[in-house]
Structure formats: structure tokens, C-alpha cells
Amino acid sequence: MTQPRWIELDGVVNMRDVGGLPTRDGGRLRERRLIRSDNLQDLTESDVAHVVDVLGVTDVVDLRTHDELDETGPGPLRRTAVAHHHHTFFRTVGGDLRDLMVLREEEQPVKDASYWSAHYRGYLEHRPDSVAGALGRVADAKGAALVHCAAGKDRTGTVVALALSVAGVPDEEIVADYVLTAERLPRIIERLQGTGFYSRLRDRPMSEQEPAPEAITGLLDSVAEHGGARAWLRDQGWSAEQVERLAARLRD
Helix, strand or coil, X not given: CCCCCECCCCCCCXXXXXXXXXXXXXXXXXXXXEEEECCCCCCCHHHHHHHHHHCCEEEEEECCCHHHHHHHCCCHHHHCCCEEEECCCCCEECCEECCCCCXXXXXXXXXXXXXXXXXXXXHHHHCHHHHHHHHHHHHHCCCEEEEECCCCCCHHHHHHHHHHHHCCCCHHHHHHHHHHHHHHHHHHHHHHHCCHHHHHHHHCCHXXXXXXXXXXXXXXXXXXXXXXXXXXHHHCCCCHHHHHHHHHHHEC
């Protein structure tokens, strides 16, 4: 089963490399090809050097909304040669977020596993262009691709789950990787709620952010109904060669 591959830096809480995860045919994923993380805004100078020079990150795939970017400003990696690619999963209307329910003030639904599973499926339904686009950036990265959102759990978890599935990682390992975020959840929430944009998290119970296995299995089951992650990408216009390039990029 999945072993934690945390990357310990001063400016992040939830960064880890998916390299080393097993595939169904007995292989392994390559290290320093796909790294997942929470927000990168607080990286220190030494953190940036580690990300670029040690981890070999050449591409950052930022899944945050335009509003999040505007509020928090450019992160320190923007001052490097690392390429940045923005693929928001939420539509904006007049500069205001629609459907980013973590941040809305009105009465919230119960955020259980079924809620999050529907949320993840909604990314594929409403923003398939952004999901496929993010995966394309991973496939085409010259070095390591670093995928992140705010917490590194939901939007990042969706992209990483699909990438791992394309690479042939068994569902149980994808689930195990997803739930690892639970080990860092208190620190993630503490970090986010200290920023004005995410301050409303202070008024919400931490339990509703828990990465339950059923949340990501619901996504995987939904994708399986369409023939799997590879078939889903083909439905988005990917060629067979593009799908294989993503798989080969991640596999050892």
C-alpha cells in the first residue's frame, strides 16, 4: 500500500511525490515526475531552490480560481524560469465565484463523502477542458510537474487520481494516496484560514474536509462507467498517442 512521500518544506504543508506507487503490471511510477501540493504562495527562498534544483520542477499546474490568484498574488516560483499553467475548475461571472461552496456565506449542505464525490464528478462534467488541460501539462512537462490548488486535496486530488489511473495504478493505491492528506489536515486548515480569502473556514467544522475514501472511489467509479480514465480523455479529444504519452511520462 501507499507509503507517505512527504516533501518537507517551510512554506507548504501537503506536498508529496507520487513516484514509487505500484502499477497493476508490477511496475512503479517514476519519482520527480508528478508532485502534488497545497498552495505555493509561502515558499521561502530555500524552498524555491529545492523545488527547482532538487525536485527538478519545470511546470506548475495551478488549479485555483482567478479570484484566488487575484487575492493572493503571484507566488515566489513566478520569479523563476518554471512554466506556470492555470486551469481553474470553476466558472467566474463578473469576477465573482460561482459554486465554490467552500467559501460561500449562505447555508451549506452537509459535506460528507457523497457531497465531495459529487463535487469531483462535477469538475469532469462542468470543466472537462480544464481537467484534461491540466493532465496535458503533466504529460508534456520537461521535468517534474507540480500540481496544486489551495489545500491539495480536492482539485489536485481529482487530477492526480486520473493521472494515476491512466498510468495503471490500482484503485486501492489511488485511494490510499488521496486519504494521506488526512495526516496533514489540521495544519492545512490552520494555514488556509490565516489568509483572508479562506478565512471562512474558521466557521466550518474540520470534519467536513476529511478526505474519506468513498469520495474518491465515487469519482473513480464514475470514470469507470465511461470506460476508465483513458477512455474519458479520448472523449475529450485526446489521441491514443497522447494518452500513452501521459502514462509513459509517469511510469518507470
